Amino acid sequence: MHAERQEIIDLEQEFWRTIMDKDTEASVAMLPERSIVVGAQGASVLTRDDYRRIAEQAEGSWSLRSFRLDDVSVIFPREDVAVIAYTVTEEMEVDGQPLTLKAADATTWIRENGGWVAVLHTESLRGDPFGRDRKAA
Template sequence: MSAHNKPTRDDIIALEKSYWDAVQQKDGKRTAELSAKQALVTGARGVMIIPKDKMGKMTEESSWTIESYAFDDVNVTVPSADVAIIVYTVRQKMTMDGKTQEMKAAESSTWLKGKDGWECHAHSETILSDY
């Protein structure tokens, strides 16, 4: 991504996938790097504000593992060179507490580019029950 140009749709998809890859590999250093100082997160556990360092620790110590994932229905908007929003559905196969399960969810991430590069400032996940 160029320093002054707006990122492309493919750039933002690659950025989002790099976050998922880091979670899949339990790479807490990378998830912390890609997270805002105080990331806003919504999901099955409600609304949370997760500090950057806690995000990394949560990644490394999670009791679940993502075996595989695939994005569908991806839409990206880039209102300015330093702001991007991505929405998509994801099918994921994961192991939690020794049990393998598959699920589909609707996801949304808001990315801002600052002095340290791109960081996810807000992420939302809604589990889709019709999977």
């Protein structure tokens, strides 16, 4: 089970590296035809083409400089399903300015055609669970 756990951690880190390296096609190869992404901007069902379009649009506005996964947990609800959860620290550049983002993320991977694909990814910004640390001034 340890080898399978490490395989999922390695996949998750590889997906982050594809984002950092702006290797959209490598990211797309790790996705099924339709996946779900949930974050501060809402929930979306994305096709591979949607992902490509979003990656192109992000090209000029932000980039990931580094990332670190901590407090990683992996479970296998079934032998063909893996769920990984962790905290992530992202060093980014957004609109030309440095930004450090801390979030809690989770990805559900399913085994498909002999490999793993990410069918669901969630990201929640760390902070007060009631949003009191984000109140408008």
